[in-house]
Amino acid sequence: MTSEVLKEAAAQMDRNVEAVHREFTGVRTGKASPALLDTVHVEAYGSRMPLKQTATVTAPEPQMLVVQPWDANLVSTVSKAIQSSDLGLNPSVDGNLIRVRIPPLTEERRREMVKLLHKFAEEGRVAVRHARHKAKSDIEKMVKDGTVGEDVGRRDLDLLQKLTDEYIARIDELMTHKEAEVMEV
Numbered sequence: 001m002t003s004e005v006l007k008e009a010a011a012q013m014d015r016n017v018e019a020v021h022r023e024f025t026g027v028r029t030g031k032a033s034p035a036l037l038d039t040v041h042v043e044a045y046g047s048r049m050p051l052k053q054t055a056t057v058t059a060p061e062p063q064m065l066v067v068q069p070w071d072a073n074l075v076s077t078v079s080k081a082i083q084s085s086d087l088g089l090n091p092s093v094d095g096n097l098i099r100v101r102i103p104p105l106t107e108e109r110r111r112e113m114v115k116l117l118h119k120f121a122e123e124g125r126v127a128v129r130h131a132r133h134k135a136k137s138d139i140e141k142m143v144k145d146g147t148v149g150e151d152v153g154r155r156d157l158d159l160l161q162k163l164t165d166e167y168i169a170r171i172d173e174l175m176t177h178k179e180a181e182v183m184e185v
Contacts, residue, residue, distance in 0.1 A: 002139050002148055002156040009135035009160060013128045013167040020124035020171050024178045027113055027120075031181075032059040032102045037067070042081045044074055054078065055098075067091070067098040105182075113182045121175040125168050132164040 025035035034057040041048050042055075051057065055069040055078055069078050079098050082091045091100045105113070136157060143153035 002142060002152060005135050005138045005142075006156060006159060006163065009131050010163055012131040012134075013163065016124050016127040016131065017167055017170050017174070019127070020120055021174055023120040023124075024117065024174060027117055027178065027182065031062050032065045032100075034059055034065065036087065036102075037065065037082065037085075037100075040081050040085045040087075042074065042078050044071075044077060051078065051081065063102045063104075065100040065102065067100060068096065069098070072096050110182055114179055117175060117178055117182065121171050124171045128164060128167045128171070132160055135160050 022038075025033070026039050037051050037057050040051040042051055044054050051067070054071070054074055055067050058066050058068075060066055067078060067082070069075050075093055075096060075098065079091045079093050082089055082098065082100060089100050089102070091098045139148075139153055139156050139160065142148045143150055148156075
């Protein structure tokens with residue numbers, strides 16, 4: 001019974017690590033990455049939709065993204081959406097293509113990005129610890145109710161702590177990797 005609690009905690013922690021990873025892909029580095037535009041939304045066909053549902057985004061060069069809307073009528077709308085996003089990018093329209101130059105990051109901007117990364121990582125760690133807290137409460141309740149023995153409960157709490165440490169280490173590893181990528185000149 002406590003194994004179900006541990007499985008659910010592991011699944012929740014896994015989702016938390018994935019969320020941190022998704023947040024990290026949206027943080028701008030000095031190199032062009034199609035994931036950089038994942039947060040951009042476009043007004044198209046009467047609704048607001050993610051850019052990747054309206055266009056193909058490629059990175060043909062390290063400092064440039066090329067966005068090709070599937071519908072030629074959306075070129076100016078997509079361009080405006082990229083420009084109005086908080087990414088600080090200035091797209092240029094070239095026929096049915098939109099070229100987005102990725103300017104090199106200044107040292108100050110890199111440091112701001114690293115602070116943002118640290119914030120995302122801390123939010124991920126808090127979410128992992130929250131999943132641990134919920135699972136710990138469930139296991140302690142089972143022990144108190146007599147559903148499981150104290151030895152089993154203690155063993156599962158140790159397993160839960162090891163699981164938590166493992167997921168926090170994964171977040172820290174993602175953080176270290178992304179920070180090195182951002183600070184690379």
